[in-house]
Amino acid sequence: MNVITKWRFVRILLTTGSLFIGWILFSGNFVPASLIIGLCFSFAVAVLTYGIFIDEKEADRKGLLPRFHILFFYLIYLLIKMYLASFKVLFNVVRGHINPRVVHFRTKLKSDLARVILTNSITLTPGTITLSIDDDHLVVHWLDSKTTHSKYAGLLIKGTMEKMLKRTFI
């Protein structure tokens, strides 16, 4: 058995495991018949879709995500920031006073996954939407613009989020 076949079995096992956890969560009971049916079907789905769930060249996934626990604090920070920014947008709508601008800035993050998470959180925060990303160059639409200076705008928009992600992904 060569290493590619072994890696294929590991991938099928991992996919089956995560599908089975989803089955238990969404069925909500521990009757043996339900568990056996769930295991069979998650194995069947895993055999069909393991190539999409875990890519063949992703054997270093642990290297991509070295410090997973910071992401938990990141989620809490994102929630708090979402609520604060939501109140700002709320007041903007009520007063009818907006100052929309398109700002360009760069990010220091290196890996693709970190960049996807950063752009998704910028879009998730009310008041800013990522229009386009090209390597490390972000184009962001800002509802209530404070400045047009690109470095200062980047500091205001990404700020702490980029620092936390940089610590997570090295």
Next chain:
Amino acid sequence: MEWIVYGFLFLGVVFNLIGNLGVLIFPDVYTRLQASSTCTTTSVISVFIAAMTAAGLSAVTGKIFVIALFFFVSSPVAAHIIARYAWNKEIIPWRRTGGTVKTEEEKNE
């Protein structure tokens, strides 16, 4: 405990109302997208938090958490796709020129 649930449900209703009001008030596609997509995201997350608090520690909380995680990923992607389409179509963003917010019809007059 009940008051937390009521508070978050109230927040959800307020954010959704104001977000949809923003769609009517704001002038162009980008600002309307800001109001609709992002305010609505916050309102849906508020409703999820209220539901998780009401359910307590049970299997239902896990289900809602998984749905919330999926929503966290899918909602910004949908907003980003609409915004990127408008940006690639070279629609020029509306800019403030002084005075109050004007709609398309008022500018044409």
